[in-house]
Amino acid sequence: MIIEIDPAGGFCFGVVKAIETAERLIREGQDVYCLGEIVHNEHEVKRLASMGMNTTCHNDIPELKNRTLLIRAHGEPTETYSIASSNNIRIVDATCPIVLKLQKKIREGFKEMERLNGQVVLFGQAGHPEVIGLNSQTENTAIIISGSEEMERIDFTRPIRLFAQTTKDKIKYQKLAGLMEDAIASSGENSPDFKMYKTICGQVSDRIPKLIEFAKKHDVIVFAGGKESSNAKVLFQQCLAVNHRTHFVSGPEEIEPSWFLQCNSVGISGATSTPRWLMEEIKRQIAQMNPEISY
Ligand code: SF4
Known part of the structure; x- marks a missing residue:
């Protein structure tokens, strides 16, 4: 059995930019508060939290005086900027262009x-x-x-x-x-x-024809995405429409060995909010369940 990660799957450039911004602020030693989860992917949120990033919510903005508030790729309503400014909060805006x-x-x-x-x-x-x-x-x-x-x-x-x-x-x-x-x-x-x-956004729509080809060429597809991700739902449905053996997971712990019975090839893809390292972990998990897998 072979296993392949979709070369076109995973983070879009808007998400890459937001995450790189968060990592830079953490490296600079800033006390960073991201307004909402930085991406709709709990595994990536946990990874950044372990590096020192905090996640906050709108109700808590006034308590962040003199700290750094990171706006994620989704963007924010205009009120957020005025509330932050009236509370002396520094905004770092990673809204996708x-x-x-x-x-x-x-x-x-x-x-x-x-x-x-x-x-x-x-x-x-x-x-x-x-x-x-x-x-x-x-x-x-x-x-x-x-x-x-x-x-x-x-x-x-x-x-x-x-x-x-988008x-x-x-x-x-x-x-x-x-x-x-x-x-x-x-x-x-x-x-x-x-x-x-x-x-x-072309990062979603241009991906679909390639994703359909990818889903057709494998016996089983494991699609990784956050349960709250709108983009993950769209891309998963596209795979499912051409390959009924498509499974949605948010992480490797949800994978079931029975999915790979009578299967010669597995494809792994992910949403624009799915990190590459998570798809690699899913690949390792499938390989452990199926020792005869070749890469
Ligand atoms: S609009 Fe959304 S999907 Fe497109 S690049 Fe920006 S963050 Fe990614």
């Missing part, structure tokens, strides 16, 4: 919609940290929908600017935009004003 660009686009879309009595619609997961930051650019007025079944909340007779959370499924986003165009047409609006912005 792609998320920053999207925040700016949404802010502009919101200003335009204010002038035109329109609506900002956000295809995303309500409550997700990135979505909270994006929604704050609209003064928390965006209509957040996770699928077409929630479209009745939109007034199709008024202007619409449509954006997506890690959403590109095909579902395109279908949603198509359904919205149909709804505008059937609303009888004579001069529809609808714009859809392509805001899904």
Whole structure:
């Protein structure tokens, strides 16, 4: 049996940047507090905690006077910056450049919609940290929908600017935009004003065709990701659609030997928040269960 780690799997550049920033601050001896888990991966969070990084939450920000607050790749709502500044807290902003660009686009879309009595619609997961930051650019007025079944909340007779959370499924986003165009047409609006912005991150969508090929070529796929990771859910579903022997794990302890019965090859892949070292550990764990594995 052979076992292969997906060469295109694991951390995206936004997450790499945030983690490298955290490691640098720790090396400099700073008392670093990351606002929320730095990535949706408990193993990586534990590794950084063992190096000295603290994880904090929004309620505790005022208690961090004169300390360093690290903003992770997902970004933060505008209020976080003002609360930190009024409490003399130093912010180190590791928001992914792609998320920053999207925040700016949404802010502009919101200003335009204010002038035109329109609506900002956000295809995303309500409550997700990135979505909270994006929604704050609209003064928390965006209509957040996770699928077409929630479209009745939109007034199709008024202007619409449509954006997506960076890690959403590109095909579902395109279908949603198509359904919205149909709804505008059937609303009888004579001069529809609808714009859809392509805001899904290429680090996720460009990965999918390669991941599908990878999942097809192995008998069994072990997909590693954090249970809270939106991107892990999307990528796992893509593997499962082409290989029914795909298993989701958050760490090596969840692997079961029975998955590898009558199996000649195993592929291991991971989300944009999954560290390479974790995929290596999963590989070692599978190898221990199956001593006949060749590399
Ligand atoms: S998935 Fe894309 S947008 Fe999100 S952190 Fe990674 S590079 Fe940035």
